[in-house]
Amino acid sequence: METMQRRLRESPVITSVVSVLLGMLVGAIMMIAAGYNPIQAYQALFMSAFLMPYDIGETIRTISPLILTGLAVGLAFRTGLFNIGVEGQFIIGQLAAVIVALKMDLPPVLHAVVAVLAGALGGALWAFLPGLLKATRGVHEVITTIMMNFIALYLANTLVRNWLSQGADSTETIPESASLRWDLLSQAFGNSRIHFGIFIALATALFMYYLLWKTTLGFELRAVGLNPHASEYAGMSVKRNLIMSMMISGLFAGLGGASELLGTSGYLAIHGSHTGIGFDGIAVALLGANSPLGIVFAAVLFGVLTYGGPVMQFEANVPTEVIRVVFAAIIFFVAANVVRWMMSKFGNKAVKKSD
Amino acid sequence: MNVVEMKGITKRFPGIVANDNIHLTVKEGEIHALLGENGAGKSTLMNVLFGLYQPDEGEIRIKGNKVEITGPNMANELGIGMVHQHFMLVDPFTVTENIILGEEPTKNGLIDKAKAEEEVRSISERYGLRVDPKAKIRDISVGMQQRVEILKTLYRGADILIFDEPTAVLSPQEIDELIQIMRNLVKEGKTIIFITHKLKEIMRICNAVTIIRRGKYVDRVEVNETDENQLASMMVGREVSFAVDKEEAKPDRTVLSIKDLHVLNSRKMEAVKGLDLDVRAGEIVGIAGVDGNGQTELLEAITGLRKVQSGSIQLNEQEISNLKPRSVTKKGVGHIPEDRHRRGLVLDFSVSENMVLQTYYQPPFSKVFxxxxKNVDQYAQKLVQEFDVRTPDIYTPSRALSGGNQQKAIIAREVDRDPDLLIAAQPTRGLDVGAIEFIHKRLIEQRDKGKAVLLMSLELEEVLKLSDRIAVIYEGTIVGWVDPANTSEEEVGLLMAGRKPGMEVKQ
Structure with a gap:
């Protein structure tokens, strides 16, 4: 019984679930303060995602890239690295995918596969440099990856304007052969933009689990993440594992970018600022406690909230920005581990009462 | 008068009772030892006294008054000071700055540095605690740092001082100095609680001793009415043998041969300066020396963790200098590292995963990628049983094990790989008598199986007891070889301090 209690107290699941509820409570208080009806708002928010097949399809579409960027951040975290560059690797994934889609002429299916792989490779290579700098020169990855995000953004913008289009703000739409959409799937979900990306995302989650807990490479990655000194002592190459970890993380991010481009938008436009999907991955990984399954669930929640936001605005008149406040509050509660603190307070009282 | 009275203290944590009805009575002006094995509950009891934990049951009286100590600040007000085992100092700050931290004397809203330095100087003179108030913490020795910790408590007006295993990090000479300091403190009217599991030190300086075992109170005895053997059996709960049973060594061919080795330390200064050393099969060679004389760098160089500048290291007549750690391991070197938490274990890995830390990529633990x-767990299960590693199960994180059991796990892993050379660095640091006995037996067992054992320990007694030959290291070279059968702690101690044998001791 006592071990049960301890397990529960330490379980990230409880932390995450309670943090979500607390975050929504903060959102509700804000809504009341601003004169909105939180019950109506949350009802609209959650119902919207599940009522119609179209909405379900669109929600799943929103979830897919979040799973991939969440996995990217989570895998790096497992190895003791804070990859803030998921955003940039995501953009490079999009860029590489759109280049293959527009510049190569391949038969259907194969074209899409090559484009996805190009995106994954692009992301991995983009993460290679920060990994290399960290391993050989000790440059902190947070600094380098933030910088790489900007390079990625403006590189993509420049290439879109000067090479992939004739001075336009976006590329042409990719040919059907490279698309990740599948009519049957779209039709099943009320002609929504749902695409193969969700399968790529779920397969990647499985892959991450397999990699970390079933392979020798995963054994090394986890060991290096938890204690680089002991790993060095045990004969593992800390440098190699650092670089590997960054590249696999970038690969996941690149997959996210490629599948988002090939499935959702179909073209790459010039962006004034970052998409935010990569940064949301940090929140997803944190809420999902860096475990593949947790990340999938966290991405589902964030996807539902993101997609439901505008509906909430439409039906309950609540500004969609409230959703970002809820996000922030959830992350605050997870990061500060408020739940553990509350439980220790509550737990102590319970013990005293039983005396 | 009883300065400290703790009666029936009980402290429970989820799943364990760390202190179960423990009593502690300390008289004014005495040095009172709190003796117990690791995990016996000494630290918990002291944390209760220092206000870090609240007891579930029991009462505390300080100088006769019943008190409820709600936090370290309250403990300070009551005159209780703690000298922590792991120093709580700010490295880039000066001695004075560290001492006044949190209680700075001010003048017009600014720190009054002159006054602070003056005060530190006067306290240090009064108690014979020689320190330079202007030196930076990172530039002074461990022994000096400990004095700063003591000064911190005195500056705050403590008259009951808790010393948490203060000798664990000190060289024999520094220990002598600390003991002198403790005597001065008592002379000036202070009372000292001395947490330890070293019986010799208790016999040497303490007046009384309270023994606890597995969270329970055993007894309180006057030191002049007891002896080491009695204390040991009270602490462990059974008879312990201090003498190490070992046959005469039968050394064979040379396994490790080091010639003119030069190695840099982390600050790029030469730490090992032209060192020669050899270890033969079937013998234990002990390296004696004061901490910081190149021992760490030497062992790291042998095991491939540190670059060799010049010179040669040969294992079984093959050059192994500047090989990668994995290659060194494969050539037949086992290594019980100095710092088991930093190097020896991935603490958040399970016991099982830690057992294959070097061999995880080899069959039968892996197949291709x-x-x-399943095989890892089977192997771990076998080792845990063979080496008596006490753990709830092999899936428990190593962090949850006691120090002794963590060390047993490391030894199991290193010995079972059947290396030709076994390097044991500080193998019993911080361990209790029972675990030390076990580990010493295992090391001798390896020797008798024909392995070469290189032992590095800062405990001179341990080196003298286990080694067949002793190499004394001083400033990066071996300054002398001694035969443990025909030497004394004094002779080795002098060599460790850099004096040549036969030299007159000049004042």
Whole structure:
């Protein structure tokens, strides 16, 4: 019984679930303060995602890239690295995918596969440099990856304007052969933009689990993440594992970018600022406690909230920005581990009462 | 008068009772030892006294008054000071700055540095605690740092001082100095609680001793009415043998041969300066020396963790200098590292995963890319049983094990790989008598199986007891070889301090 209690107290699941509820409570208080009806708002928010097949399809579409960027951040975290560059690797994934889609002429299916792989490779290579700098020169990855995000953004913008289009703000739409959409799937979900990306995302989650807990490479990655000194002592190459970890993380991010481009938008436009999907991955990984399954669930929640936001605005008149406040509050509660603190307070009282 | 009275203290944590009805009575002006094995509950009891934990039951009286100590600040007000085992100092700050931290004397809203330095100087003179108030913490020795910790408590007006295993990090000479300091403190009217599991030190300086075992109170005895053997059996709960049973060594061919080795330390200064050393099969060679004389760098160089500048290291007549750690391991070197938490274990890995830290990629633990955790677990189960590693199960994180059991796990892993050379660095640091006995037996067992054992320990007694030959290291070179059968702690101590044998001791 006592071990049960301890397990529960330490379980990230409880932390995450309670943090979500607390975050929504903060959102509700804000809504009341601003004169909105939180019950109506949350009802609209959650119902919207599940009522119609179209909405379900669109929600799943929103979830897919979040799973991939969440996995990217989570895998790096497992190895003791804070990859803030998921955003940039995501953009490079999009860029590489759109280049293959527009510049190569391949038969259907194969074209899409090559484009996805190009995106994954692009992301991995983009993460290679920060990994290399960290391993050989000790440059902190947070600094380098933030910088790489900007390079990625403006590189993509420049290439879109000067090479992939004739001075336009976006590329042409990719040919059907490279698309990740599948009519049957779209039709099943009320002609929504749902695409193969969700399968790529779920397969990647499985892959991450397999990699970390079933392979020798995963054994090394986890060991290096938890204690680089002991790993060095045990004969593992800390440098190699650092670089590997960054590249696999970038690969996941690149997959996210490629599948988002090939499935959702179909073209790459010039962006004034970052998409935010990569940064949301940090929140997803944190809420999902860096475990593949947790990340999938966290991405589902964030996807539902993101997609439901505008509906909430439409039906309950609540500004969609409230959703970002809820996000922030959830992350605050997870990061500060408020739940553990509350439980220790509550737990102590319970013990005293039983005396 | 009784300065400290703790009666029936009980402290429970989820799943364990760390202190179960423990009593502690300390008289004014005495040095009172709190003796117990690791995990016996000494630290918990002291944390209760220092206000870090609240007891579930029991009462505390300080100088006769019943008190409820709600936090370290309250403990300070009551005159209780703690000298922590792991120093709580700010490295880039000066001695004075560290001492006044949190209680700075001010003048017009600014720190009054002159006054602070003056005060530190006067306290240090009064108690014979020689320190330079202007030196930076990172530039002074461990022994000096400990004095700063003591000064911190005195500056705050403590008259009951808790010393948490203060000798664990000190060289024999520094220990002598600390003991002198403790005597001065008592002379000036202070009372000292001395947490330890070293019986010799208790016999040497303490007046009384309270023994606890597995969270329970055993007894309180006057030191002049007891002896080491009695204390040991009270602490462990059974008879312990201090003498190490070992046959005469039968050394064979040379396994490790080091010639003119030069190695840099982390600050790029030469730490090992032209060192020669050899270890033969079937013998234990002990390296004696004061901490910081190149021992760490030497062992790291042998095991491939540190670059060799010049010179040669040969294992079984093959050059191994500047090989990668994995290659050194494969050539037949086992290594019980100095710092088991930093190097020896991935603390958040399970016991099982830690057992294959070097061999995880080899069959039967892996097949191509995949781990075979079934075989890993089977192997771990076998080792845990053979080496008596006490753990709830092999899936428990190593962090949850006691220090002794963590060390047993490391030894199991290193010995079972059957290396030709076994390097044991500080193998019993911080361990209790029972675990030390076990580990010493295992090391001798390896020797008798014909392995070469290189032992590095800062405990001179341990080196003298286990080694067949002793190499004394001083400033990066071996300054002398001694035969443990025909030497004394004094002779080795002098060599360790850099004096040549036969030299007159000049004042």
């Amino acid at each position: 995949n781990m075979n955790y």
